[in-house]
Amino acid sequence: MLIPNSEADAAYVIRTAAAENKTLALCGNNTRSGFGNAVETTDVVSSRGLTGIVDYEPAEMVMTVKAGTPVAEVEAALAANRQMMSFEPMDHRGIMGTTGEPTIGGVFAANVSGPRRFVSGAARDSLLGIRFVNGRGEVIRAGGRVMKNVTGLDLVKLLAGSQGTLGFLTEVTFRVLPVPPVVETIVISGLWDDALAAKAMAAAMAMPVEVSGAAHLPASVIGRFLRGSLPDGEATVLRLEGLAASVSVRAEKLKAVMEAFGPVSRLGMEDSQALWREIRDVQPYADGTERPLWCVSVAPSAGHQIVAALRLEAGVDVFYDWQGGLIWMRMEADPEAELLRRYIRALGGGHATLVRASDTARAGTAAFEPLPDAVAALSARVKQKLDPAGIFSPGKMAGIL
C-alpha cells in the first residue's frame, strides 16, 4: 500500500503509476471496502497519511480537512463547537464487518449520508470545495469555501460519490450546521401495512413541522433497536429537532395528526439520538453475516410496493428510511439483482446498490445499478477526461468506469 504524506507525494505516486501503466485502488482506511465491483489493481493508495484539520472557523460554519482525517476527529472538533455534519454520514463498519477508522475523504468519495439526507441533502450537498489528484497526477482544485458559488463547472459534485474512480481526494471543505439543542421522536405503533406507514410518513412531511427523520421499522427488525426497548410490532418514527420551544409545539401538532394512524408515543432526547444513530448505521443488518444487503433508493411511495412485489418471489427482510424511499434490504439467499432491479424500473425507477455479499455473489452481480447506454457512454467519456489512462480502479463502478 502506498501512503503519501503530502499532496505533492500523492501526485507523484499517481503520475508514476500512470506512466508505468499501473492501476491503483484509492482508499482511506478501507472501512467501505465492500463498495463496488471487486477489482484487482496493481497497487493501493491510501489517504491515511494526509490528516489534520486545515481550517475551521465555527462562526463561518465551514471546515477544511485533509482527506485522510478520521471522521471521529472531525466529529469531535465539531461537537466541541456544538456543530455537526448535517448529512449524518453513516458508519459502514457494522454492516460490512470492517475495522479501522473511517476517513472524511471516504465519506465524500462514497457520498455517504444518513437519515437527515432526505431533507438536508447528501454529503455532496454539504461539500463546498475539494482538492484532488486526477489520473494524470495533476493537482486540481474545485469549488471553494463559500456556500454560494456558481463559478465554473461543479466538479465537486462529480467527484463526490465517484468511489475513487475519478480522482484521489486530498482535501475537502464542507459546510457544517449547529447541533439542534433538542431532539424528540414521535413513534406511531402498529402500522403493520407498510403502505399505511408510507402514507403516515407522507402526511407528516406535508405538515409545516420540519420532520428531519422519517423511518419505518417493521416488526422483524424492531427488537434490534434501542436494545429491544421499543414495543413489539411495528414502529413508524418521526424525528423533530430544533429549539426547545419549536420542538414542543411541533411535536404536539404532529402527534395530533398522527394519532389518526395509530397509537402515538414520544421518545426523549437520549433515546432519540441513539435510535437515529442505529437507523443511520443500519443496526439490524450489522449481523456479522455475508447475506446480501441492498441499499435501494426509490421514490418514497414506491418503496413498499417494491418490497411487496419482491416478497412474493424471494425471502427479504427490510426497513425503510427517508420517508420510505430508502430501503435497507437483506436477502435471505441470493442477491436477486435482476428481480429487484426489474421491480425498481417497473415502479418508477431508482437504483439498488449491493453493499454486502459473499465474494461469489458479488462476482456475479453489478454492485451499482447498471446505467442506460447513453448515460453509461457519457459517464465513460467523463471518466476518460479525469483519468485518461483508466488507472483508478477500472471497472469498480461499472464495466467501463
Add this chain to the structure above:
Amino acid sequence: MFFAQLFKNRLVVLSATDSGLFAQLQLSDPVPFAGPFRFVGDAENEVDMRLGLLPCLCRITGQDRIGDRLVLFHHPVMRAANGEDEAAIIEDTVAQQAIAGPQRVHQDDVVGGIANSVVEFHIGGKLLFETAFLMGVAHAADDPPNHFPVGLGGAAGRHLGCHPLQLAAIFQIVPYRLPVPTDEVDERRGKDLADDIGHKSAAAMLADQQAAGFKLLQRLPQDRPGNVEALRQFPFARQALAVAQHAGQDQPLDLVYDLVHSSAMRDGQEKFMRHVCLLADLSANTLIPHACSTGKKSIPVSRNREMHLTEAIRFLPPRAAVMARRETIIGDLADLLPPDCLIHEERELVPFETDAFISYRRVPLAVALPRTTAQVAAIMKYCNRYGIPVVPRGAGTSLSGGAIPQEDALVLGLSRMSKILEVDYANRTATVQAGVTNLNISEAVGIDGFFYAPDPSSQLACTIGGNIGMNSGGAHCLKYGVTTNNLLGVKMVLVDGTVIELGGKHLDAAGYDLLGLVCGSEGQLGIVTEATVRLIAKPEGARPVLFGFETSEEAGSCVSDIIGSGIIPVAIEFMDKPAIEICEAFAGAGYPLDVGALLIVEVEGSEAEMDAMLAGIVEIARLHQVKTVRECQSATEAALIWKGRKSAFGATGRIADYICMDGTVPLGKLSYVLQKTSEITDSFGLRVANVFHAGDGNMHPLILFNANDPEDAAKAEAAGNEILKLCVDAGGCLTGEHGVGIEKRDLMRHQFSEADLTQQMAVRAAFDEGWILNPSKVFPLEGRP
C-alpha cells in the same frame, strides 16, 4: 437613469396591469427583468390604449416622452392580423393622446417605494376591469424625474383566464405583490388593495379570475353562430382570434369557439379552465415580443446606436461557414419544427439579442421555440452535424449575459415548454417542463401547503431551465439551499440529439453525479427540457425584525453569532450606510439614519416558534451594541420593514446608474471585504452601496456611476473587476448566484489555475467536443483546446 439607458433609442411597448400584481422594476435583487424591454398588450387594451390609456399615461407623467423615448401601448399581433401599418398606427395613437378616455384616475401616490395609480376601464358605461399601474422612475440627466407606468399583462391575464404571472413570464418583467400600503394618504385605497390582494393568496386570486371567466362564458347565447359571434366581445377570445388569424387558421373564430366556449358549456369549469390555459398558452406563445417596424421615419428605433457600457468583453468571431449558409440553415430548421416555432426575420430576432446583462447585444442567426423534447433533439442533432452554435434561453433574465446569443448562433428558447407535467405530493416532487417559471411551481402547489424553495428575485419571470443552468439561489437559500440542492432529476438533450434522463423521484445517483455537474453548467453541457424538483411543506408564517448597528463590523459579527447560536433564519439581509440613506430617501420606510449598518433578519414557523427565535436573535443583537431594534406586530409593520430593502435597487437606480457585483466571501471576511470595497471605489472616485444576503456571504455591492460618461463607465467596470478579485482573494468566489456568463468569463483565471480550468474544459468536452453549446461563455476565449 437606468431606464434612461435602457430605453435609449428604443420604442417601448407597454400594456396594462392587473390590480393584484404589479411589475417590479429595479426594486429587488438586483435587476429583475429581462433586457429587451418590450411589453405587448392584449387586444382589449389596444382599444383602451388608443382611446384612453395613453392620455391617462400622459396625465400621470405629464408628458408622453421620457427623454428621447416614445412610450406607447401597442399590439403587434393584432395589427399584423389586421394588415395595418404599424408605424402609422403608432403615429395615429400619438396624435390621439389628448383625447380623454373613459377611465378615471383614482389617485397617484407613492406606495411601497413606487408610485401607484388605479384606473378603471369602462366600455359602454360598464366597468370592465380595474387596473393599477406601477410607476417606475426614470429621468434623463437633464430632466426632473418622470414617472411612467409600466404595465404587466395582468388585465389580459384576467380575461384570458390565465394567471397574470404566466403572462408576466412571457412579457419578461417581474411583478410583485404590493406591500399593504401604510401611508396615510393611501388609507382608503390601501384598504381596498389589502382586501383585493394583500390578504389573498395568488392561488385564490387565480381561482377567482378563472371563475369569473367561466361565468362570462356561460352567459353567452346558446346557439352556435350566435356564440361564435358573441365571442368577439370577449377580450381573451379576440386575442386568441388574432393569434389564430396570424397563424393562418381558416376559421379562426370557430377554432377559438371550439377550444374554449364549447368546453365551458359542455365540460364544466375544471375542463374549461384547462382549455383556457391552453388557449392562453397558444396566445402567449405567439405573442413573441416584436420589435417595432423601422419602416417609418419618426420612430426612434436604431440598431446602430445601442447603449454599451464598454466593449471590453469579446465574443467568439462568427463561424464563416455558418454565416454563409444562413438561408439554408433557416430552411432546414423550419423543416424540423412546426410552422410557428422558428423566428428568423430580423425585426423579430431583436428581442432575443440580449438578456438582463443589457450592455452587450448580438442579434442571433435564428430563434427556435420548440414545444417538445423531440423537437429539441432534432434541432440539436442538426446543429451538431453542421457546427452551428446553440445558445439556450429560458426567460432571458440572466444578469451575467448567460443567454446573450452570437451572430452565428441559434437561440434555443424553451419558453413554450411551460407545462407542469406532474405534481406528486406523496413524494413531494413536481415534474415540469423547462420553460415553467420558478414561481409557477410554488403557485401551483401553494394552495396545498407546499412550495419550491429556491427563490431568485426574478422568480416570476425566470424559468426552471434557466435556474438549472445557473444553479440559482435566492433569499431563502440560507435555510433551504440553492437549485442543485432542490433538483432531483432532469430530462436533457445532449449535443448530438440523444435524450437522457438523470435522477428522478429518488435520491442520489446510481453512477456519477452527472445531475450535479449539469446544474450550474450555464447551458454548456446540454439542453434541459424537463426537471423534477423537490417540494417542501410551507411554513406557517414568517416575520422580520430590523436591527441598526453603529458599524458594519458590529453587524457582521452579529450575523456570525446568530448563525453560530443554532438559529437558522430564513433570511439575513444587510444594508450599509449609503444603502440605508438611498432607500430611506426613496421609500420612507422609517429606517434609522443614525446607524452605520442595518440587518433585517427573518424567521419562519408558528407564532410561538417565531417568538422564541426572535427573542434569541434580539438577545444576540444586544450583545453587539445594537442601536435600534424594530420588531413588528402586524403584517403592515412587516411590510414596512421590507419596504426599503425591496426598493433598494430601484432607489439606487434613481440616483445613479449602477452595476451590481455578485462575489461571495466567507462570513468572517464580510467586514474586511466591505472596508476594502469602499477603498477600491474611492480610489476610482466612485460611490458604492452594499445591500446583500449576509447569511451566506453573497455580496452585492452596487457601484454607482454615470453611464452617459464613457470614462465613468469604464471606471465602474474596472472597479467591479477589482472587487471580484478581492472576493476571490478573501477566500470567496467570483459569483454566488448570477453565473459567470460572459460578464465574469475573463476573470476566471483569477480564481482558477490553468490546470483547474483545463480540467473543467476537458469535462465540458465530454459533453460537447465541438464547443457549439453557448460557446462564448464561462471559459476565457484564450487557451481553449
